[in-house]
Amino acid sequence: xxxxxxxxxxxxxxxxxxxxxxxxxxxxxxxxxxxxxxxxxxxxxxxxxxxxxxxxxxxxxxxxxxxxxxxxxxxxxxxxxxxxxxxxxxxxxxxxxxxxxxxxxxxxxxxxxxxxxxxxxxxxxxxxxxxxxxxxxxxxxxxxxxxxxxxxxxxxxxxxxxxxxxxxxxxxxxxxxxxxxxxxxxxxxxxxxxxxxxxxxxxxxxxxxxxxxxxxxxxxxxxxxxxxxxxxxxxxxxxxxxxxxxxxxxxxxxxxxxxxxxxxxxxxxxxxxxxxxxxxxxxxxxxxxx
Amino acid sequence: xxxxxxxxxxxxxxxxxxxxxxxxxxxxxxxxxxxxxxxxxxxxxxxxxxxxxxxxxxxxxxxxxxxxxxxxxxxxxxxxxxxxxxxxxxxxxxxxxxxxxxxxxxxxxxxxxxxxxxxxxxxxxxxxxxxxxxxxxxxxxxxxxxxxxxxxxxxxxxxxxxxxxxxxxxxxxxxxxxxxxxxxxxxxxxxxxxxxxxxxxxxxxxxxxxxxxxxxxxxxxxxxxxxxxxxxxxxxxxxxxxxxxxxxxxxxxxxxxxxxxxxxxxxxxxxxxxxx
Numbered sequence: 001x002x003x004x005x006x007x008x009x010x011x012x013x014x015x016x017x018x019x020x021x022x023x024x025x026x027x028x029x030x031x032x033x034x035x036x037x038x039x040x041x042x043x044x045x046x047x048x049x050x051x052x053x054x055x056x057x058x059x060x061x062x063x064x065x066x067x068x069x070x071x072x073x074x075x076x077x078x079x080x081x082x083x084x085x086x087x088x089x090x091x092x093x094x095x096x097x098x099x100x101x102x103x104x105x106x107x108x109x110x111x112x113x114x115x116x117x118x119x120x121x122x123x124x125x126x127x128x129x130x131x132x133x134x135x136x137x138x139x140x141x142x143x144x145x146x147x148x149x150x151x152x153x154x155x156x157x158x159x160x161x162x163x164x165x166x167x168x169x170x171x172x173x174x175x176x177x178x179x180x181x182x183x184x185x186x187x188x189x190x191x192x193x194x195x196x197x198x199x200x201x202x203x204x205x206x207x208x209x210x211x212x213x214x215x216x217x218x219x220x221x222x223x224x225x226x227x228x229x230x231x232x233x234x235x236x237x238x239x240x241x242x243x244x245x246x247x248x249x250x251x252x253x254x255x256x257x258x259x260x261x262x263x264x265x266x267x268x269x270x271x272x273x274x275x276x277x278x279x280x281x282x283x284x285x286x287x288x289x290x
Numbered sequence: 291x292x293x294x295x296x297x298x299x300x301x302x303x304x305x306x307x308x309x310x311x312x313x314x315x316x317x318x319x320x321x322x323x324x325x326x327x328x329x330x331x332x333x334x335x336x337x338x339x340x341x342x343x344x345x346x347x348x349x350x351x352x353x354x355x356x357x358x359x360x361x362x363x364x365x366x367x368x369x370x371x372x373x374x375x376x377x378x379x380x381x382x383x384x385x386x387x388x389x390x391x392x393x394x395x396x397x398x399x400x401x402x403x404x405x406x407x408x409x410x411x412x413x414x415x416x417x418x419x420x421x422x423x424x425x426x427x428x429x430x431x432x433x434x435x436x437x438x439x440x441x442x443x444x445x446x447x448x449x450x451x452x453x454x455x456x457x458x459x460x461x462x463x464x465x466x467x468x469x470x471x472x473x474x475x476x477x478x479x480x481x482x483x484x485x486x487x488x489x490x491x492x493x494x495x496x497x498x499x500x501x502x503x504x505x506x507x508x509x510x511x512x513x514x515x516x517x518x519x520x521x522x523x524x525x526x527x528x529x530x531x532x533x534x535x536x537x538x539x540x541x542x543x544x545x546x547x548x549x550x551x552x553x554x555x556x557x558x559x560x561x562x563x564x565x566x
Binding site: 007009010011013014016017018020021024025027028029031032035090093094096097098099100101103104105106107108109110111112113114115116117118119121122123124125126127132134137140164167168169172173176177210211214218221224225227228231232233235245246249250253254259262263265266267269270273274277 | 296299300301303304306307308310311312314315317318320321324333335336337379380382383385386387389390392398402404405406407408409410411412413414415416417418419420439442443446496499500502503506507516517518520521523524531534535538541542545546548549550553556557560561565
């Protein structure tokens with residue numbers, strides 16, 4: 001069927017996407033690499049000069065970099081832990097027969113559809129604010145001192161907000177996977193006298209492994225570059241306590257106008273993301289093939 | 291007896307699930323309710339859930355103070371524009387890869403997906419400078435271009451998984467029956483492809499509407515979509531909870547409704563067809 005004619009037509013149809021994505025991959029990235037070797041500040045135009053690796057050594061020895069690296073990992077791992085464990089629990093719950101299942105599902109999915117800036121500002125002001133927030137009111141109700149979340153536990157607050165947004169995603173995907181589990185298999189295991197726990201460990205969990213892997217992969221891609229939630233809640237602070245790599249590079253570029261330094265930071269972020277992606281793809285390749 | 295136990299169990303599950311569901315949804319419900327309060331009531335202690343003087347004042351206020359409608363339209367233009375352009379570019383590609391695959395098709399698809407793994411911040415500096423030098427900074431056109439590019443891999447992947455499910459034999463059967471190419475496209479292919487294209491459109495509008503890295507960094511007053519406009523509430527003056535809530539409610543309502551209608555497609559699209 002696939003004659004020479006249709007094959008070249010197919011190539012023609014694929015070309016625009018490939019060329020666009022290729023350009024999108026190469027042009028800005030090449031510019032970032034080029035800038036990363038320059039001493040280049042937007043406040044001093046015309047003063048650009050070759051700087052060798054000094055931008056990199058400056059960025060890599062900056063204490064803020066290690067803090068940001070730690071925070072990036074904390075956000076990714078923290079949110080992954082909450083959403084995967086919570087998502088499995090919620091999916092198991094929603095898979096049970098109940099009244100109004102459709103409506104509960106709609107309620108649970110909702111946070112995922114909220115834009116990050118709205119989610120973060122609502123949590124920051126109406127819940128976590130130590131004076132007017134709902135949490136403060138609840139604390140006072142029990143005679144406790146209101147806790148200033150964003151000042152005293154900025155990173156944890158960011159993790160909570162982001163986890164709230166991603167929990168529905170994990171739940172929805174795990175629930176979909178759960179519903180494709182063969183009902184007869186479950187019944188057979190039950191007949192054979194398997195306890196609920198061993199049914200979960202030996203039947204349900206292996207069935208979910210593929211979906212869990214997919215959840216981890218997709219969330220990691222997005223969680224490595226959490227930005228809006230940090231920008232509108234803590235602005236990276238206090239100090240750099242809630243600054244992640246994305247935010248650090250942003251601050252270097254658009255607040256300090258240090259093009260060279262920010263570019264070096266950007267390249268470091270790309271390299272780190274690639275390392276993570278490499279291990280992730282290997283892990284996922286194994287699960288998806290099985 | 292067994293029936294009795296299972297009914298009781300069902301009731302317990304229902305109560306637990308509804309409680310958790312409402313807790314998870316509560317921040318959104320609270321935002322919605324607060325948007326109808328006065329600023330004083332919005333921070334009143336103890337807070338009132340339903341029993342307050344409902345007012346739509348905040349909605350008028352948000353519009354008159356900050357030209358809310360402009361930002362709303364920016365969101366509409368940017369999300370629909372980037373999605374439609376993305377579809378126009380992606381449909382032929384996905385079609386070709388699904389129906390005349392070569393040995394390299396899988397590699398091309400994986401490569402496209404891998405472009406999503408590049409962190410946006412890696413190209414923030416050059417994009418900002420390119421936009422500044424070409425006058426694209428703070429324009430709808432600029433945002434449409436960037437959002438088209440970042441979502442193109444997802445659009446292609448989604449379409450590919452849908453097109454893959456259209457049986458090729460049906461095309462051959464139509465050809466046997468003497469259908470011309472144009473008839474084949476109009477009567478056979480289009481009706482079978484439309485559901486997949488529609489789901490892709492829907493999901494991508496949701497993603498583009500909520501995109502909050504490039505919209506925050508590449509737009510200011512003029513072209514700011516709702517993501518960036520709402521962010522301006524992070525440095526408030528005076529009482530603003532009710533107004534923030536009104537602005538937020540209008541920003542999230544359309545997408546919430548779209549999303550609820552497309553739950554199934556959401557899973558499929560977001561996992562690139564790996565979970566159906």
